Amino acid sequence: MAEQTLYFDDYQIGDVRVTTGRTITETDFVVHAGHTGDFFPHHMDAEFAKSLPGGQRIAHGTMVFSIGVGLTASLINPVAFSYGYDRLRFVRPVHIGDTIRTRVTISSKEDDPKRPDSGRVVERCEVLNQHDEVVLAADHILIVKLETEKI
Template sequence: MQKELTYEDIQLGDTATFSKTVSEFDIYQFAGLTGDFNPMHIDADFAKKTFFKERIAHGLLSGSFISTVLGMKLPGPNTIYLSQNFKFIAPVKIGDTIKVIVEVMEKRDDKKLITLKTQVRNQREELVVDGEAVVMKKD
């Protein structure tokens, strides 16, 4: 296990990643947790008639893995998530392996605020989610 970072340890340009293969089970679990049973995500026959021609993961499922990096790696435990914006660029499909990449872009020492670029890419290195998060790191 890596050493827990303090606010002072974190530098501009620092990065951290997390990878996960998105399964059908993940999509059903997310639908159950959120109540979002949009048939585009859970009904293969319906999804075949859509623009994507197959089921896709919820956009926020893909985006939610950013929280994994922020809370567990960079900045890590004791991080308070203040804001996040997302731009959904491309769909994530069942079986896609996504990689979350966060990068420290700015630090505000007076309030221990950190602004991070947040991106999710698929196994082909295509950008699927682009965004920015602001967090507070408590030591």
Template sequence: MQTVTRYFEDHAVGDRRVSTGRTITESDIVLHAGQTGDWFPHHVDAQWCAEQEFGQRIAHGTLILSVAVGMTAGDINPASVSYGYDRIRFVAPVFIGDTIHVEARITELRDHRSRTDVGFVDELVTVTNQHEAVVLVLTHLYLVQRRPAGDPA
């Protein structure tokens, strides 16, 4: 990981980051089920799933959310913290063996309502599979420090 300090003023609407691929495995699903306690048969019961709409096990939406966010977290930015996620949508299933890719694009820069030392950076995160089908979308909100007075750009 790399440490890169980016202040609020260093971000621009339209800036984007694109990840490499990550293949979702059966181990990912089993580990996530164990960590969360979500043993819903859609995720872990191959025989039951064979008779259902998708015909096979699907990854937990929360697993794909977690993996996708991790795939875009390659830089450590000490001037920025995650403030949360909005408008999370699990658009299509992810199956064992699917490879996902992530694009994160800044869509908005906003002032904080009560603080002048920080601002919000909204990033639209789009996750696609190996067929370029969108499987997940969300908005990741960051709380980002403004450049200190006297700090050159």
């Protein structure tokens, strides 16, 4: 993991970064179900899933979100912290054997009304499958310090 100090003004709307990929496995399904207690047949019952439109088990949306966000965690910025996620959508199903990666685009910046020494940066996170289709989308809100000499 690398560390890079990026202040509020260092973020530019439209900047994009894309993570490496990760293939979803049956173990991911089982571990996530065990962690969350979500054993719905859509995720865990291969015979039941044959009756679904895709004919196979569908990954937990929360698992795709967790893995997709985890893929973005390659950079530590000591002057920023996560404020949360908005507008989370499960756009397309993910199945065992699909490979996902996350595209992060700086979509907006604004003053932080609660913190005069910081601003809010919104990263549009789009989890993509191996066909470059968006399977999940969410807005990640960061609180980012202003450069000290500019305060």
